[in-house]
Structure formats: C-alpha cells, structure tokens
Amino acid sequence: MADTLDDLGKRLERFASEREWQRFHSPKNLASALIVEAGELLEHFQWMTEEQSRALAPERLEAVRSEVADVLLYLMQLCNVLGIDPVKAAQDKLAANAARYPVEKARGNSRKHDEL
Amino acid sequence: MADTLDDLGKRLERFASEREWQRFHSPKNLASALIVEAGELLEHFQWMTEEQSRALAPERLEAVRSEVADVLLYLMQLCNVLGIDPVKAAQDKLAANAARYPVEKARGNSRKHDEL
Amino acid sequence: MADTLDDLGKRLERFASEREWQRFHSPKNLASALIVEAGELLEHFQWMTEEQSRALAPERLEAVRSEVADVLLYLMQLCNVLGIDPVKAAQDKLAANAARYPVEKARGNSRKHDEL
Amino acid sequence: MADTLDDLGKRLERFASEREWQRFHSPKNLASALIVEAGELLEHFQWMTEEQSRALAPERLEAVRSEVADVLLYLMQLCNVLGIDPVKAAQDKLAANAARYPVEKARGNSRKHDEL
Numbered sequence: 001m002a003d004t005l006d007d008l009g010k011r012l013e014r015f016a017s018e019r020e021w022q023r024f025h026s027p028k029n030l031a032s033a034l035i036v037e038a039g040e041l042l043e044h045f046q047w048m049t050e051e052q053s054r055a056l057a058p059e060r061l062e063a064v065r066s067e068v069a070d071v072l073l074y075l076m077q078l079c080n081v082l083g084i085d086p087v088k089a090a091q092d093k094l095a096a097n098a099a100r101y102p103v104e105k106a107r108g109n110s111r112k113h114d115e116l
Numbered sequence: 117m118a119d120t121l122d123d124l125g126k127r128l129e130r131f132a133s134e135r136e137w138q139r140f141h142s143p144k145n146l147a148s149a150l151i152v153e154a155g156e157l158l159e160h161f162q163w164m165t166e167e168q169s170r171a172l173a174p175e176r177l178e179a180v181r182s183e184v185a186d187v188l189l190y191l192m193q194l195c196n197v198l199g200i201d202p203v204k205a206a207q208d209k210l211a212a213n214a215a216r217y218p219v220e221k222a223r224g225n226s227r228k229h230d231e232l
Numbered sequence: 233m234a235d236t237l238d239d240l241g242k243r244l245e246r247f248a249s250e251r252e253w254q255r256f257h258s259p260k261n262l263a264s265a266l267i268v269e270a271g272e273l274l275e276h277f278q279w280m281t282e283e284q285s286r287a288l289a290p291e292r293l294e295a296v297r298s299e300v301a302d303v304l305l306y307l308m309q310l311c312n313v314l315g316i317d318p319v320k321a322a323q324d325k326l327a328a329n330a331a332r333y334p335v336e337k338a339r340g341n342s343r344k345h346d347e348l
Numbered sequence: 349m350a351d352t353l354d355d356l357g358k359r360l361e362r363f364a365s366e367r368e369w370q371r372f373h374s375p376k377n378l379a380s381a382l383i384v385e386a387g388e389l390l391e392h393f394q395w396m397t398e399e400q401s402r403a404l405a406p407e408r409l410e411a412v413r414s415e416v417a418d419v420l421l422y423l424m425q426l427c428n429v430l431g432i433d434p435v436k437a438a439q440d441k442l443a444a445n446a447a448r449y450p451v452e453k454a455r456g457n458s459r460k461h462d463e464l
Contacts, residue, residue: 004120008206015210019217020224024279027180028161028169032278034187035158035383038151039271046264047256050142050397056198064143065200069209071150071191072202075184082172084181086188090124093185094131101135108136140395148394151267155387162380163372166281236352240438247442251449252456258398259412266419267386274383277376285376288430296375297432300423301441303382304434307419314404316413318420322356325417326363333367340368 005087009076016077027082034074041067121203125192132193143198150190157183237319241308248309259314266306273299353435357424364425375430382422389415 016022044064045053056064079086132138160180161169172180195202248254276296277285288296311318364370392412393401404412427434 005203008203008210011210015214018219019222021222026166026169027172028164028166029278031154031158031161031169032274032380035151035154035387036271036275036278038147038154038187039268039383042147042151042264043268045144045147046261046268048144050144053142053144053147054197056143061198061200064198065205066209068191068195068200068202069205071154071187072206073209075187075191076206079184081170082177082180084177084184086184087121087124089181089185090188090192093182093189094124094127098131103134106135106137145394148264148390151271152387152391152394155267155384158380159384162377162384237435240435240442243442247446250451251454253454258401259404260393260396260398260401263386263390263393263401267383267390270379270383270386270419274379277379280376282374282376285374285379286429288375293430293432296430297437298441300427300432300434301437303386303419303423304438305441307416307423308438311416313402314409314412316409316416318416319353319356321413321417322420322424325414325421326356326359330363335366338367338369 005076009080012073012077013080025077025081027078030074030078030081034071034078037067037070037074041071121192125196128189128193129196141193141197143194146190146194146197150187150194153183153186153190157187237308241312244305244309245312257309257313259310262306262310262313266303266310269299269302269306273303353424357428360421360425361428373425373429375426378422378426378429382419382426385415385418385422389419 016025041064044060044067075086078084132141157180160176160183191202194200248257273296276292276299307318310316364373389412392408392415423434426432
C-alpha cells in the first residue's frame with residue numbers, strides 16, 4: 001500500500017474545510033453517506049453468482065474500485081470528526097475476533113461466523 | 117495513526133485462511149457483510165439529531181468505534197480478494213473530486229455535494 | 233390506498249416469470265437488491281436537515297416516490313419467493329411492539345425506541 | 349393477503365402519535381431506520397449460498413419474516429409522513445419497468461436487469 005491513512009485523513013479535512021462542508025459532515029450524515037456508497041458497491045454484485053463476483057471484467061473492477069474509494073473516504077471523514085483511529089480500532093477488533101473464534105472451533109464453519 | 121493498512125490486510129488474510137473461511141469470502145458476500153456493518157453503524161445515529169451525533173457519550177463512542185472497525189475489516193478483506201489498494205483508490209478519487217468540485221463553486225453548497 | 237398488495241404480488245410474479253428472471257431472484261439476491269434501493273432512497277436525504285426532509289420540493293418528492301416503489305417491489309418479490317404475507321407479518325410485529333413499548337413508558341422517549 | 353395496507357398505515361400513525369414519536373419520525377430518520385432494518389434482513393443471507401437462501405429452516409424463516417415486517421413498517425411510516433401511496437407508486441413503477449424491459453429483449457438477461 002502506497003501510503004498510510006494518516007495523510008489521506010489530513011487531506012480530506014482540508015478538502016472539506018476549503019469547501020465549507022464541515023457543517024454538512026455531522027457523524028449522522030457521514031454514516032448515511034457511507035451506507036449509501038456501500039449500496040452502490042453492493043449493486044455491482046447483486047445479480048452475480050459468487051463465482052462471477054470473483055472474476056470481474058476489468059471495467060467492472062475499475063467501477064468497484066471507485067466505490068471502494070467512496071466508502072473509505074466517508075469512513076475516514078467519520079473517523080476524523082469523531083476522533084477515531086480506524087486502523088487501531090480494526091486491530092483491536094481483529095484481536096477480539098481471534099479470541100472469539102478460536103481456529104479449532106471456527107474452521108470452515110460459517111455459523112460461528114456472523115460478525116467477522 | 118499507529119499503522120499502515122498493509123499489515124492489517126496481511127493479518128486478515130491469515131485470519132481467514134487459518135479458519136478456512138476464504139470460500140465464504142467471495143466479493144459478493146463481503147460486499148453484503150460490509151453494508152450490514154454499515155447499517156449497524158448507522159443504527160447508532162438514526163434517532164439522534166445531528167447535534168447529538170457530534171457529542172457522543174463515551175460508551176456510545178466506543179460502540180461506534182467497534183462498528184467502524186467492522187466496516188474497515190470487511191472493506192480490507194474485499195480489497196484483498198479483488199487485488200485493490202484502497203488507499204491508492206481513495207487518493208485517486210479524492211483527486212478526481214477536487215477537479216469535480218472546484219473550491220470557488222462548491223463552497224458551502226451541499227447541492228454540488230452528492231458524491232463526496 | 234388504491235389496491236391491496238395481493239394483486240401487485242401476482243403481477244410481479246408474472247413479470248419475472250415472463251422474463252425468465254426467477255433464477256436471479258433468490259432470497260439472497262432480492263435482499264441485496266432491496267438494500268441497494270433503500271440506499272438510493274436514503275441518498276435523497278443524506279445532506280438535508282430533518283426539517284428540509286419534511287418539506288420536499290415536488291420533483292424531489294417524485295424521485296423519492298420512485299425509490300419507495302423500488303423498495304416495495306423488491307420486498308414483495310422477496311415475500312413471494314419465501315411465502316411470507318408481508319401485511320400479516322407487519323400486523324404481528326406491530327402488536328408485539330405495542331406490548332414492548334407501552335404508551336406510558338414510551339411517551340416521547342427515543343431511547344426505548346430502537347426498533348420501531 | 350389478509351388486509352390492505354390502508355388500515356396498517358392508520359394504526360401506525362396512531363401508534364407513533366400515542367407515544368409522541370412523530371418528532372423523531374422525519375423522512376430523513378425513517379429512511380435511515382428503513383435501511384438499518386434492510387441490513388438486518390440481509391444479514392441472514394450474507395454467508396449463505398443462493399441455494400441455501402431458497403430453503404430456509406423454519407426458525408430462520410420466522411426471523412426473516414420479522415425483519416420483513418420491520419422494513420414494511422418503516423416504509424409505511426415514511427409514506428405516511430410524505431403523503432405517498434406506496435401501492436400506487438409500485439404499480440406505476442411496474443408499468444414503467446414493463447415498458448423499459450420488453451419481454452423479448454429481457455428474457456433471461458440479467459444485464460438489462462439492474463433496476464427491477
């Protein structure tokens with residue numbers, strides 16, 4: 001990965017600030033915008049089989065990449081306004097999930113697997 | 117931010133691989149899981165005013181942080197299986213948005229502001 | 233309301249059947265399509281204040297109406313394939329909610345109010 | 349189907365009014381609540397294959413039915429506050445879709461099939 005998220009977060013703050021968009025960027029609104037983008041991401045896959053979703057045509061992959069970017073940009077902005085470090089939060093969650101789904105019990109079992 | 121996403125991505129791959137969960141982790145399924153978590157994130161804010169969402173109680177903030185982590189973990193896993201670099205994708209999108217919403221025109225105007 | 237949902241459900245079944253779309257219409261796919269449309273619905277409101285969302289311009293209201301229709305059409309199709317009567321399900325849920333949120337306790341209190 | 353939606357809509361209005369919940373029920377908030385419920389609905393299917401989603405165990409079907417009810421209840425409340433007749437809106441949309449996806453062209457073709 002070319003960069004840490006740090007720099008991206010700072011650039012996003014400047015981007016919103018220059019445009020005086022901070023007043024629109026309440027956590028409530030950013031969480032809405034995030035799920036709207038997550039819907040645009042899912043839309044690409046909704047009629048595909050799982051196999052088809054694993055073998056995207058190049059133009060489709062590019063479009064998916066653009067939606068991934070939108071989701072990440074809103075997630076970063078939400079973290080900015082709430083003072084959350086998303087990578088630290090994810091690391092903590094991954095550690096908690098490792099304790100919750102021990103390898104021997106979880107292997108190959110989707111039932112245990114509702115939250116990671 | 118304590119870390120780049122690189123390391124997190126690698127740990128997630130190992131996590132899924134040890135549990136033999138890769139077969140569940142088609143892009144289609146991961147995009148579904150991502151939006152489900154985005155819904156759990158939004159749920160915290162759905163009855164709040166925007167002002168309330170800017171001033172979360174500590175326990176609420178902690179719960180929100182945990183949902184942010186889930187969203188990021190699924191986004192990273194989706195990027196893993198599709199070979200997308202999310203930070204690079206976000207940087208590209210931010211550059212495109214800067215061209216699309218020039219500062220002078222976009223200032224304070226939410227109408228222009230449907231996609232960032 | 234001009235009609236019961238019964239007739240609409242039957243017309244939707246014929247619509248999908250004539251186009252040989254039933255094989256795409258697994259419950260999994262229809263639930264995905266439903267949330268994608270719910271995202272398009274929410275998109276209209278994401279940067280509005282609550283007050284603005286209560287006073288939509290006529291063209292906006294028309295666009296919202298079209299998204300409402302999409303959500304209902306997928307909900308009906310999901311009910312068709314799963315054999316669920318949505319109105320009966322909603323009546324049962326409303327009765328359960330009435331027991332869960334008694335008037336005296338719930339009055340004006342959004343905290344109690346996480347699920348209806 | 350046991351009933352029209354008319355009566356359900358009226359009962360929902362009374363339900364919210366008795367609890368003084370109308371002030372929480374802006375279109376913006378109801379659209380958020382709707383997508384949150386759509387996420388809880390999708391959660392049941394996220395790790396299933398399409399085939400598994402067509403053959404739900406009875407307890408799972410009951411849980412899905414409960415989420416379907418929640419989606420419909422919020423959709424009805426959104427229609428109430430916006431003055432939308434959802435069945436009429438869906439009928440209009442279905443007619444538009446019939447013109448947009450003629451049987452001969454659409455048959456078996458998921459590509460044409462991004463919006464119904």
